[in-house]
Amino acid sequence: MRRRCVVCGKTFPEGQGIVIEHSRLVLEFHSKRCLARFFRRLFQDAPDISCIEKTIKDILEEFGRVSEKTVKKL
Numbered sequence: 001m002r003r004r005c006v007v008c009g010k011t012f013p014e015g016q017g018i019v020i021e022h023s024r025l026v027l028e029f030h031s032k033r034c035l036a037r038f039f040r041r042l043f044q045d046a047p048d049i050s051c052i053e054k055t056i057k058d059i060l061e062e063f064g065r066v067s068e069k070t071v072k073k074l
């Protein structure tokens with residue numbers, strides 16, 4: 001099965017790249033660069049960035065990797 005990068009349209013074989021599946025949403029990225037590009041764009045277009053920031057902070061806390069530096073960067 002071939003996957004298709006949602007950012008650049010490049011196809012890549014199953015097992016490579018990064019695939020995020022959640023309910024009906026499937027996000028396929030052929031490289032970490034495209035994943036980063038997608039998220040930068042998501043932050044740009046997000047209608048309520050504070051809501052996303054809160055979610056991200058919660059996740060970082062869950063991973064135990066939250067630091068002042070990380071949060072400030074967002």
Ligand SMILES: [Zn+2]
Nearest residue numbers: 005008030034
């Ligand atoms: Zn790509």
